Each structure stands twice: as structure tokens, then as C-alpha cells.
Amino acid sequence: MGGLWEAGVKTAKHLLLRAVGSALLSAEELATVLFGIEAVMNSRPIGAISQDPSNGEALTPGHLLTGGPLLATPALRTPDQEGLSCLRRWRLVSSVRQMFWWRWTREYVLGLQIRGKWHQQQPNISEGDLVVMAEDNLPPQQWLLGRIIASHAGEDGMVRVVDVRTSGGGVFRRAIHKLALLSIG
Known part of the structure; x- marks a missing residue:
């Protein structure tokens, strides 16, 4: 019943599982990763704000939530767990967030591109778009x-x-x- 937003949630869950892989994350680390994923998804451009060619800003879900673009949340410091230093845990969380970003950007930009059949005339990209x-x-x-x-x-x-x-x-x-x-x- 949700359509587009359910498709976004499905994609985010799929990419999160692939980014985490077999890593075991604590509740705080998982929350940090999820906050980063939320910020990534709410920073994606969904449309142009105006037709003015000098305005290069895009409308994002963050604009709808907060009235402006979202900023990344700072990484949380976690205590040592199972002999791993805080630095190693932070690197693990950072690598999961980076892997999600890397995969998300490729899938999102590809999803924006219209891939019509070649036997139907598609409008050309024009100046000012x-x-x-x-x-x-x-x-x-x-x-x-x-x-x-x-x-x-x-x-x-x-x-x-x-x-x-x-x-x-x-x-x-x-x-x-x-x-x-x-x-x-």
C-alpha cells in the first residue's frame, strides 16, 4: 500500500544487510549506522526547487522534515567490547556506513534514469534542466x-x-x- 516509500525501505534494508555482512554490531553501533543511513536517504535529491537556471539546489526529504538539508550525525563513542578497541569499532561502523553510501548512490542514480524502449520517442535533455x-x-x-x-x-x-x-x-x-x-x- 505504500508504493514508493516501501520500495525505498526495501532497498535500504537490502543494502544494510549487504554492508554489515557478518559483522556483529552492538545496539549503539547499529543505531549509529541507522542514523547515518537515515541521513543518506533523507539527503537524496528528489526534484528541482525552482526553474531558475542559476539555482542549483535540489529539494530533498530533509527539506520537508526540517526545512533545510540534513547534516550528518557525529559518530558515537562506544566502550571496548570483546577486546576490540574503540578505534577498531569506530572503523567498523564507518566502513559499514561507507559501504551503504557506495551502494545506495549507484542504485539511486540508476533508478532516476528513465530507461524507455528505443521505439518510443523520448524527450531530449534541454538547457536549464x-x-x-x-x-x-x-x-x-x-x-x-x-x-x-x-x-x-x-x-x-x-x-x-x-x-x-x-x-x-x-x-x-x-x-x-x-x-x-x-x-x-
Whole structure:
């Protein structure tokens, strides 16, 4: 009955189980991991806030919850357990959170990309559209957003490559399969 949010919960549970693997976490460590996962899921871009091309900010679930983007919670310090130092336990929790982030970003950006059949005409990406750029080396809760400033069509008239301006002012040329279009919210 929940539709999209139930699909998100299912994906998060699946990725959490894969990220934790066979590690045994205490209740505090699991809570830390879950808070990090909550922050990651509530920081994902779901749409453009405005049609203004100079505005590169995206609407996130965090905006709906708190009125602004969410910040990561600090890691909790846990006591020694079974001979493991606090540093080792912190590294374990951090690696679980990183693994979840790594998997989540790939699945989320792929889920945003529309994969229609090639026999139906799909609209081209146009100038001014807000996009999420697929990047491998971003820290958790950081999404590389940009606005399309120029499009380059192939011989068939379909856009294959675009120039994207990020909020940092950089301009990148990317293939459209490395981008996910965000709708106007």
C-alpha cells in the first residue's frame, strides 16, 4: 500500500544487510549506522526547487522534515567490547556506513534514469534542466548537482552529450547516461 516509500525501505534494508555482512554490531553501533543511513536517504535529491537556471539546489526529504538539508550525525563513542578497541569499532561502523553510501548512490542514480524502449520517442535533455551527476568519489550525503548549459546532438538529432555547470562554477562535458534528470518540484 505504500508504493514508493516501501520500495525505498526495501532497498535500504537490502543494502544494510549487504554492508554489515557478518559483522556483529552492538545496539549503539547499529543505531549509529541507522542514523547515518537515515541521513543518506533523507539527503537524496528528489526534484528541482525552482526553474531558475542559476539555482542549483535540489529539494530533498530533509527539506520537508526540517526545512533545510540534513547534516550528518557525529559518530558515537562506544566502550571496548570483546577486546576490540574503540578505534577498531569506530572503523567498523564507518566502513559499514561507507559501504551503504557506495551502494545506495549507484542504485539511486540508476533508478532516476528513465530507461524507455528505443521505439518510443523520448524527450531530449534541454538547457536549464537540473541533473544529478554520477560521481564515484563523493563523500556521504554529497550529491553533485548541475544545470545543463549546452547540449550536443548526434547525427540522428538525439542529445548524447551535454555541458553541465555545477554549483561550484565548474563546467563538465558528460554523456547523458551519466546523468539523471530531476523534475521541477
